[in-house]
Amino acid sequence: MIKKIRNFDLKSIVDSGQCFRMKMTDEDHAVNIAMGKVLEIRHIGSDTFEFDCSEEEFNDIWSSYYDLETDYDSFIRSIKEEDTFLKNAASASSGIRILRQDPFEMLISFIISQRKSIPAIRSSVEKLCRLCGNEIRDGIYSFPEPKSLSQLSDVDLASCSLGYRAGYVREAALSVYRGDLNMEKLATLSDEDLFEALVSVRGVGKKVANCVMLFGFHRINAFPVDVWMQRVADEHYGGRFPVESYEGYAGVMQQYMFFYRRGR
DNA sequence: ACTCAGGTATCCT
DNA sequence: AGGATACCTGAG
Numbered sequence: 001m002i003k004k005i006r007n008f009d010l011k012s013i014v015d016s017g018q019c020f021r022m023k024m025t026d027e028d029h030a031v032n033i034a035m036g037k038v039l040e041i042r043h044i045g046s047d048t049f050e051f052d053c054s055e056e057e058f059n060d061i062w063s064s065y066y067d068l069e070t071d072y073d074s075f076i077r078s079i080k081e082e083d084t085f086l087k088n089a090a091s092a093s094s095g096i097r098i099l100r101q102d103p104f105e106m107l108i109s110f111i112i113s114q115r116k117s118i119p120a121i122r123s124s125v126e127k128l129c130r131l132c133g134n135e136i137r138d139g140i141y142s143f144p145e146p147k148s149l150s151q152l153s154d155v156d157l158a159s160c161s162l163g164y165r166a167g168y169v170r171e172a173a174l175s176v177y178r179g180d181l182n183m184e185k186l187a188t189l190s191d192e193d194l195f196e197a198l199v200s201v202r203g204v205g206k207k208v209a210n211c212v213m214l215f216g217f218h219r220i221n222a223f224p225v226d227v228w229m230q231r232v233a234d235e236h237y238g239g240r241f242p243v244e245s246y247e248g249y250a251g252v253m254q255q256y257m258f259f260y261r262r263g264r
Numbered sequence: 265a266c267t268c269a270g271g272t273a274t275c276c277t
Numbered sequence: 278a279g280g281a282t283a284c285c286t287g288a289g
Contacts, residue, residue, distance in 0.1 A: 017270065114271040120287055121270085163285025168272090205272045226270035258270080 001051040001058045002044070007072040009095020010043055016096050016259050018215045020109055020122045021129075021143070034101065035061055036134070036142045067097045067218075075252050080245065085236040086253060089260035096255050098220055103183040104176055105143045106216030107201070110208040111168050120161070127160040149173035168203025175201065191219050210251075220251040229254060232261050 010030040014022050022032035028043035039062060040052040051058050063069065076090045108128075113121045125143075132148040133141035150173035157166040175181035181201065186194055194217060198209035210224035223243050225233070233241050241257070243250040 110270085113269095115269060115284080116271095116286080117269045117288060123287080158285095161286060164272095164283095165285075203272070207271060211270080224270075227268095228270065262270085 001053060001055055003049050003051060003058075003068075004047050005049055005068060006047055007076075007094050008047070008049065008066070008068070008097065010041060010049075012093055012095040012259065013066075013097060013099070015263075016093075016255060017118055017262075018211075018255070019099055019101060020118070020125045033129075033136070033140060033142065034105075035065060036136065037061070038137055038140055065100050067100060070097070072097065072252070075249055078246070079253075083245075085232075086257065089256040090253075092263070093256045093259040096259060098218065098252060098255060099215060100218045101215050102143065103186065103212065103216035104146060106212045107172055107176075107198075107204070108143075108149065108169055110211040110215075111172055111201075111203045112162060112165055113211070114165065114203070114205075114208065124160050124162055131156055131160065144173075146173050146177035150177045165203060168201075172201050172203065187217060191221060194219065195222075214251045214254075220249045221247065223250045223254050226258075228258050228261050232257050 010028070011024055013019070014024050014030060019032070019034070021034060022030060024030050030041045032039045032041070037053075037057075042050040042052075044050050051062060053062065072094065076094060079086050079090055081087075109121065109125055112124050116124070128149070129141040129143055132144040132152055136142050150170060152170070154166070157170060160166075162169055172181070176183065181197075186197055189197060191213065194213060195209055198204050198212055199206065204212070207224050207226055210222045213219040213222035214224060221243075223229075223241075229241070233239055241250075241253075246253045
C-alpha cells in the first residue's frame with residue numbers, strides 16, 4: 001500500500017515515547033508490533049509511505065491506528081502567534097500523531113514506565129511479550145492477553161525487571177481478566193469518569209492515567225505532566241501550561257512540546 | 265560509584 | 278491540600 005500522508009514522520013513517532021514496540025531498522029524503515037500484527041512502513045518519497053499490508057488491513061486497522069484521518073495541520077494552525085515556544089515545538093515535531101493503541105497494552109506499559117528510562121521500558125515490555133505473548137512470527141511476540149499476564153509466576157514477572165511495579169502489573173492484569181476493569185466499558189466513559197477509573201488502579205497515578213487516556217483511549221484533551229513537561233512549564237509558562245487555550249486537543253500540544261524539549 | 269529515569273503510595277504536617 | 282520519602286533496576 002502506497003500512501004501520501006502529510007504530517008507523518010516515522011522517526012518522530014518512534015521517538016515520541018507513546019509507543020514502545022515500534023522501532024527504526026533503517027533511516028527510513030520502521031517496524032511496529034501492534035494489534036497482534038507486525039507492520040513494516042517505508043518512507044519512500046516526500047510525504048510518501050509504503051505500508052507492507054493489504055489494502056483491507058490498511059483501511060481496517062492502520063489508517064485508524066496511526067490516526068491518518070485527522071487533520072493535524074488545523075491543530076498546528078490554531079497555535080497562537082505569540083506562543084513562540086509552542087510554535088517552534090510544533091514545527092519541529094509536526095510529524096507526530098497520537099496513535100490509537102490498545103488500551104490494555106497502554107495501561108500495562110505505562111504502569112511499567114514509572115521511574116524508568118524509555119530504553120528500560122522497551123526492554124521490560126519486550127521481555128513480557130516473549131514470556132507470555134503469542135508468537136506471531138518467528139521470534140516476534142504479541143503483547144500479552146490479560147489472562148496470561150495475570151497468571152505469570154512471581155519468578156517470571158521478576159525476570160522482566162519490573163521491580164516494585166511487578167505487583168501493580170499483576171493486579172491490573174487480574175482486574176482486567178476478571179472483568180472488574182473492562183476496557184470496552186471504560187471507553188464509553190466521559191474523560192472525567194475515565195480518569196477516576198484509571199487512577200483507582202494501584203500503580204496508576206495522575207501522569208500514567210493521562211498517558212493511558214491519551215494513547216490508549218485517544219482522549220486527545222488528556223495532558224500528561226511528567227518531568228519534561230514540568231520543565232517546559234517552568235521555563236516558558238510560569239509553572240503551568242495554559243491547557244484551556246487548547247481545549248479539546250491539549251494532548252496533541254503536549255506531544256509537540258514533550259518531543260521538542262526532550263530532543264534538546 | 266553515583267545519579268537519574270516520562271511516578272506513585274504512604275505517611276506526615 | 279501539599280510536602281517528604283521509599284521504592285526496583287538499568288542506562289549514562
